[in-house]
Amino acid sequence: MQAALDLADQGFQVALVEREPSIGGKMITLSKVFPTLDCCSCITTPKMSAVAHHPKIRLLTYCELQSVADEGPGFRATVLQKPRYVDAHKCTGCRECEYACPVTVSSPFDRGLGAYRAIRVPFSTAVPQIAVLDIDNCFLCGKCEKACSAGAVDLLQQPETFEIAAATIVMASGFDLTPVGAKKEFGGGVFRNVIDPLMMERFLAPTGPYGRVLRPGDGKEPTSIAYVQCAGSRDQTLGVEYCSRVCCMYAVKQAMLISGALPMAEVTIYYMDIRTFGKGYEQFYQNAQAMGVEFVRGKVASIHEDAEKNPIVKVELTDDGRIVERTHDLVVLSLGMLPAYQSRGAVDLPLGNDHFVAVPAPNASPCATGRSGIFVTGTAMGPMDIVDSIVSAGAVAAAVSAYIRERQDGRTAPHDQQEALRA
Template identity: 40%
Template structure:
């Protein structure tokens, strides 16, 4: 018969304020298997833990139940106490009577006390069936993968590489740089975005510990902390990158025109293109969907021979290429190439995308002079469609009056309820850049609230106001097109308490920051989840902001939620230091809470094999029959197999049928 000790925590007033602790203690004392029940003001304090250790040392108890707060934060420290007392640390069970009881039932003291009794009874019932388990250690592959080559991903990669670890940086575009590469200047210091970013891109490109995998996407992820097996698809570039020097001759020769993503669709690029002038690596890729196959040079075909000259007839890009990097006779696999990586940890920094203007019909998105703030960013940039000249898209005139509209798609129940956080500052920045260069421009910013929390941000705002940028509080109801490429902005000025109208030459929409496309799918491959707004969920908002529920996978930058550059970089560097911990230790403890198949009863249907997110299960032949077998090193104890097994012959240690039945029975009493 087990001898269970129950310890009930007051958590100051957190628990005792709603739960009658003494009543619960008396109740616990009488539960089957319980030999003693104590309560204490703070069980997690030193004297609280000492209580447990002493009772174990005195030989009074051999199972421990602590009724307190959440195992998420406190289970490790109580397990440690149990171990220090001299018991196997898995002979411990926790009842969460704070988060699941006293807090939500604060105004129902009687109910909270009754529920606390149930939760304690359930934990005690499970404790009777606990089994001693041994920790396992897994060797760590001393390498890391960073997904996303924006400013966050690059800093995460650089930090890890500087610590001496091998880093694979996977970026889906041909070049690293991300959204920051598109920006003209950056707040709050107005330094040129490219000027501060390019050196980082170069460092990433030349670092001996960083292997750059651009134009690549994560195909699948298997394994767990210490030993992730990642398949990365290097998309087909149709150019031999070993030979390409990035001279751009092929680009100049290409006659095809495709809307340029880097300039937010405001001008055209070629079908063969280099993403932007500072691209790293500076290599050309062929956008095969838009390639015209000039001179009938479909990829992988031999050139026709000129009937008179006897020379092969080549496509213009091939003719222009001096190094032979562009060779259309070669047979390229359109599927690209799969590269297999073994890494110990993974950082996800896939960034964001800005919302398109199209859904906002009330703001006349069909007008070329209604643009998104990111488009304005490109207009202001020296590498943009106007080469930095401030022209409006419709006729190239310099706009005299500009209206900015904030919270377009953000803080709006129709689209996103969250605040995109960076819009107030970037609108001010764009307005200031224009106003400083062209002081006679009239600039109006329509806002709901100006949110400029951040170091030096409020000063920035005040400076902009002093420059004469006009701030109007009130939501814009409509933007109408007028003759002569003019736009009428209709809004309600909350401060005046009256409708206002103004005519503008250019309207800039501060559209919302959204998760990068495909983030949810990537999350699924990694086993991490997105919140309701589609951004990746961290493990704990305050205490574990870069960790995810999957050990060994960390997140940084706008993949986790809208943030500005300083925040993205801080978080990236935090993620890299978290991701370096297992690499430095060389091996990690893996909880023995893993699944086991009762082979004798396994019917070999293979359901578990298909469902296991860690590919830890195989079918092996045993006396002519197939049976499932779980690789202990790979199993992460998620329990999917145990739940899915149609025959119910998989046991998840720590959550066995007997334990769970006992809990349910206790709850039902």
């Protein structure tokens, strides 16, 4: 979004292609953000609104990039508009259809721990505020159609493909979390009370599924919570050698927020190295220590469950070599970042050993990919936090606009549609 804004503010036409029905990415699901502990929504929603209202930005939500072909000096992108089964022009976002819909389904916005209806506005601050029908969980009862006073529900909508001529393409395809079950010995995905960090974000967010911190196994308010660091990074058995950069900080941040939400709860962080390297981060870590968050240097070998479904962490304490077992109410696996961008199909781009988009000359052109005219920003090129992603977005905007201008000045007829396409 930031790259799109920076480019559009310079007068370029930008087409913003988003796979999900709303923009906002992972950030909008977060609670508060480090190191300032700003409310995340307060930072993201104005950006989302700015994108939606920008006269130079064409917002294409619920769209899948199909293919990208070289054309003339630029590219021709084929984009699939997935059917919302709701007329985007008529829908007012009133959610009457959602209240009328009889089918409840798990909401990925709440990491499956909360629910919404088969037809819904994806979340309260979604942009655009337009309903979308999940046809796979719909039995076509027609209640939504009746409830909609705008006549916006359109069950006959079909997928449509269209093309965009673009001078350059910016990949801002983001990251996925390591699957919670990646390390069998930790029991993620099997034990209900071993969760991923984005779930904890949702518990801590005021808009979260329970409106408070409860463990998902049985709704108990946890009094002892543990974090297992590097549960998806720096681990060659997972093929993820790299450090995911953000896990130390989010664990420290969540620990602090938990201390605020549940003053009686004890929080333990099992770690190998604490990597609070960013501006203001080390002080943040020191504050957490002062608040009583327990930092334990140790290697977690495995997690199992007792009869009450309490997770038990088996850990080797590196400070004295002992192997101990400690029982907690809830364990958060500090999972890492995997590239969300799928190399199959859409954009043919060289990838690095870590499977993120390759950047051949990081110390000269930090945003240029191995394919001329295609740029990359944010977590599409490797793990990074929000601050670094936003700086990276600014950098890609500079690289893209210089690229377009210089090619125009250079020679050839100016391209009639200078669209920077973000996938």
